[in-house]
Amino acid sequence: MCDNESDGRALPPHATRERRKAVLRRAALAILLAIGPATSRAESNPPVYSNDDDAPPSVRAALHACESPVPSPADLTRGLARARRLAAEKPADARGHFAIFCNLARLVEQEGPSLAALPRIDRARDSLDRALELQPNYIDAIVAKGALLIELPWLLGGDEDEGERLLRRALQLDADFEPARARLEALDPDGALSTTGVGGSGRSARDGGCASSC
Numbered sequence: 001m002c003d004n005e006s007d008g009r010a011l012p013p014h015a016t017r018e019r020r021k022a023v024l025r026r027a028a029l030a031i032l033l034a035i036g037p038a039t040s041r042a043e044s045n046p047p048v049y050s051n052d053d054d055a056p057p058s059v060r061a062a063l064h065a066c067e068s069p070v071p072s073p074a075d076l077t078r079g080l081a082r083a084r085r086l087a088a089e090k091p092a093d094a095r096g097h098f099a100i101f102c103n104l105a106r107l108v109e110q111e112g113p114s115l116a117a118l119p120r121i122d123r124a125r126d127s128l129d130r131a132l133e134l135q136p137n138y139i140d141a142i143v144a145k146g147a148l149l150i151e152l153p154w155l156l157g158g159d160e161d162e163g164e165r166l167l168r169r170a171l172q173l174d175a176d177f178e179p180a181r182a183r184l185e186a187l188d189p190d191g192a193l194s195t196t197g198v199g200g201s202g203r204s205a206r207d208g209g210c211a212s213s214c
Contacts, residue, residue, distance in 0.1 A: 047139040047173040050095060062086050062099035066106045073110060079103040087127075094135035100127040101144065121156065142170045143180045150187060160187075 050063055065071040065079035083099030090096055104124035108117045125148070131141045146166030152158030164187060170180035 047137050047177075048094070048135050050098065050138075050140045055095070058082070058086050058089075059093075059095045059099065062096065063102060066099070066102035071106060073107065076103050076107050076110070080107070092134060094131040094138050094141065097127045097134065098131040098138065098141050098144075100124070101131065101141075105144070105148075118156075121152075125157070137173060139170050139173050139177055139180075142166050142173070143177070143183065146170065146180070147183050150183075 050059070050067075062079055062083040062085075065075035068075070071079075080100065080103035083096055083103055086093065087096035087100055101124045104120050104127070108120050108124065111117055128141055128145055128148070131138055132145065135141070143166070146163040146169075149157070149159045149163035149166070164184065167180050167184045167187075170177055171184070174180075
């Protein structure tokens with residue numbers, strides 16, 4: 001389409017005003033499109049917890065053993081079987097994959113480090129990553145992955161800096177999530193790493209589930 005300004009003819013004053021209004025409308029629309037989706041994503045994606053009140057019995061059963069302070073190997077094995085069944089029946093539910101990680105991680109913890117434990121560690125990490133793919137704001141899984149990266153040696157994929165970043169991200173989602181705060185403070189007992197930037201009182205209304213025990 002030909003532009004009247006491009007052939008040297010001046011636009012009448014009312015046409016210039018209308019063009020300016022159209023430009024301003026397009027600019028306003030561009031701003032709304034730029035900030036709108038991000039705002040709506042933040043509001044529609046709050047933190048997700050393993051121990052949400054609406055968690056079905058199958059999830060609670062799969063996580064029960066690994067969230068216990070001192071679970072028996074038999075209980076963890078049964079919990080792992082329940083978790084695998086849950087993940088198979090509901091592959092899009094992040095909690096089933098997280099329950100696989102949780103039970104495997106506690107079994108490895110009880111057995112102690114060894115070459116024989118490496119396949120279980122790999123399977124546990126794969127399940128944890130899958131849980132976070134399905135639910136990026138799954139706060140228990142974020143803390144668990146942060147702790148895992150801090151605890152694992154570099155040769156096995158450990159990354160203390162990334163682990164710390166994940167713990168801080170968990171506190172950004174819920175500044176009072178005690179498992180994240182406690183692990184971050186344990187990483188820096190002398191207090192050189194500040195947790196004040198994420199706010200919160202340090203008191204959580206929720207227990208951490210597997211995030212505090214895995």
